[in-house]
Amino acid sequence: MAEIPEHILRRSAEARAKAEGRSVEEVLAELKGEAPPPPTSAASGAAPAGRDLAAEAESSGVPQHLLERAMRARAKAEGKPVPAAGGGAATATATATAPKPAAAPAPAVPPGVRTQRLLTVVKAGAIQQVKREPHDKVNVWPHLLAIEFVALLACLAFLIVLSIFLEAPLLEFANFNEQPNPSKAPWYFLGLQEMLAYFDPQVAGVIIPGFGLAALAMIPYVDKNPSVRPSDRKLAIMIFTFFIMAAAVLTIFGSFFRGPGFNFTYPWRDGIFFDDLKAILE
Amino acid sequence: MANGNKGGGMSGLLDHVRESQVWNSIFRPGSPFRAGYSDSPRNRSYVIMNNVLYHLHPVKVKRHGVRLSYTLCLGGLSFFLFIVLTITGIFLMFYYRPTSPQAYLDLQALTTDVAFGNLVRNMHRWGAHLMVLSVFLHMARVFYHGAYKPPREFNWVVGVLLLLLTLLLSFTGYLLPWDQLALWAVTVGSTMASYTPVFGSQVSFVLIGGVQITPDTLLRWYVLHVLFLPFIITIFLAVHFWRVRKDGGISGPL
Structure with a gap:
């Protein structure tokens, strides 16, 4: 072992002596390897024969009857016989095996050091009860992944079958000089095109869809109702459903009930003027 | 051994x-x-935990969330359709040139000369319609479950952006066959954009790359369709999925 300077050894011994409640000289001697280490608490694995409670109470400042009660309770919990608690009769055996505060030669607390215990009253409300709510949960693998995989296969099968039997439209080469009558936007814009029949193009083509998208995005910030139960949010559901239905009706109307010149038509009388799905429906 | x-x-x-x-x-x-x-x-x-799937799914989910009738898998199927559209779209790119007569001729060749060309084109077209539909239904499902409520407000906003991007992706693809249907449907659609208040003509000019639809518009919308919009939507998809996980997974039972 490397030579440790005396002052460092001394400082270390002082700190350890303070922590363990022994004298500095004793610890210093032990550190230098001049004396065998005193029995540690591991040696007191055997039930302590007896403790000098009076001396303990004196040194630690805890009333003797409390120490006695604690000792009884611990003995009861560990299933051992209650050790004899006496005045000084057991002192001789206690020095060998009892916990350190009882060691007679070295005072439990160095002179001039006061120890104290802090007791505090914790109100029931101040304790945060961290309780996980019981969740009924299932493993994603295999339960959810299996469902997703089947859904994926079903979707792909549907798409392939659809694509085998339905031809995507391909009309004549684009001709700038020949506008088909009627000319319609893709189906998802036909609700807007339908509104062009009623409103100014600026209103129907830009302002309504623009405000519609903005309103859609703002739903969570406008709807402050925290409940998700349908019975608690009848108004929200009513408004949303109204707009969904309005969009659907306008789209269907624009798709099937508008013929040449975007005039009203019955699809069963005049045929379908909707090239997107014409191949399918005829 | x-x-x-x-x-x-x-x-x-x-x-x-x-x-x-x-x-x-x-x-x-x-x-x-x-x-x-x-x-x-x-x-x-x-x-799940030791797998890239951990980005999409937690180890466990609430039991009600697994019920098919709760989500109808609409969000997942929208994403799946996006992947199908990406794969079929890459296939189509091998046979397509976004120039004026060639685009239409390439499509004709695709439907007659290329093995499975017609099938893949049909899948791309119907898949796009299905995706618009499934994204829309997904939004409706989320609304009726109140799944946009705190802490999921922002993810709803991201979802609205994804709906808009889906429509734009579909719309830009609409022009690419360069037939009568494509040309005039896009004419009607982009004319609406020119009614934007104050700077309508500028919006229209940027959108179609000129004062009227020309073969240049075809190139512009092709780039938007195959690069720009997929790039943007991928970023928002990543945010959307990440927020689903961070906001506590599937929304609670009703």
Whole structure:
């Protein structure tokens, strides 16, 4: 072992002596390897024969009857016989095996050091009860992944079958000089095109869809109702459903009930003027 | 070797491969593809936790969320359709040139000369319509479950952006066949944009790359369709999925 300077050894011994409640000289001697280490608490694995409670109470400042009660309770919990608690009769055996505060030669607390215990009253409300709510949960693998995989296969099968039997439209080469009558936007814009029949193009083509998208995005910030139960949010559901239905009706109307010149038509009388799905429906 | 006493032939070879360093470096611990996988609660967790799937799914979900009638898988199917559209779209790109007569001729050749060309084109077209539909239905489902409520408000906004991007992707693809349907549908659609208040003509000019639709518009919308918009939507998809996980997964039971 490397030579440790005396002052460092001394400082270390002082700190350890303070922590363990022994004298500095004793610890210093032990550190230098001049004396065998005193029995540690591991040696007191055997039930302590007896403790000098009076001396303990004196040194630690805890009333003797409390120490006695604690000792009884611990003995009861560990299933051992209650050790004899006496005045000084057991002192001789206690020095060998009892916990350190009882060691007679070295005072439990160095002179001039006061120890104290802090007791505090914790109100029931101040304790945060961290309780996980019981969740009924299932493993994603295999339960959810299996469902997703089947859904994926079903979707792909549907798409392939659809694509085998339905031809995507391909009309004549684009001709700038020949506008088909009627000319319609893709189906998802036909609700807007339908509104062009009623409103100014600026209103129907830009302002309504623009405000519609903005309103859609703002739903969570406008709807402050925290409940998700349908019975608690009848108004929200009513408004949303109204707009969904309005969009659907306008789209269907624009798709099937508008013929040449975007005039009203019955699809069963005049045929379908909707090239997107014409191949399918005829 | 430890597996020396196992059956010879194919199964022996398979065991050998499944115990090799290469195989074990690909499939992380707990993978069902690893040798000696057993169906235990611990391994069920590892299948997700030790996998790229952990970005999409937690180890466990609430039982009601697994019920098919709750989500109808609409969000997942929208994403799946996006992947199908990406794959079929890449296939179509091999046979398509976004120039004036050539685009239309390429489409004609695709439907007649290319193996599975017509099928893939049909899948791309119908898949796009299905995706618009499924994204829209997904939004409706989320609304009726109140799944946009705190802490999921922002993810709803991201979802609205994804709906808009889906429509734009579909609309930009609409022009690419360069036939009468494409040309005039896009004319009607982009004329609406020119009614934007104050700077309508500028919006229209940027959108179609000129004062009217020309072959230049075709190139512009092609780039938007195959590069720009997929790039943007991928970013928002990543945010959308990440927020689903961070906001507590599937929304609570009603």
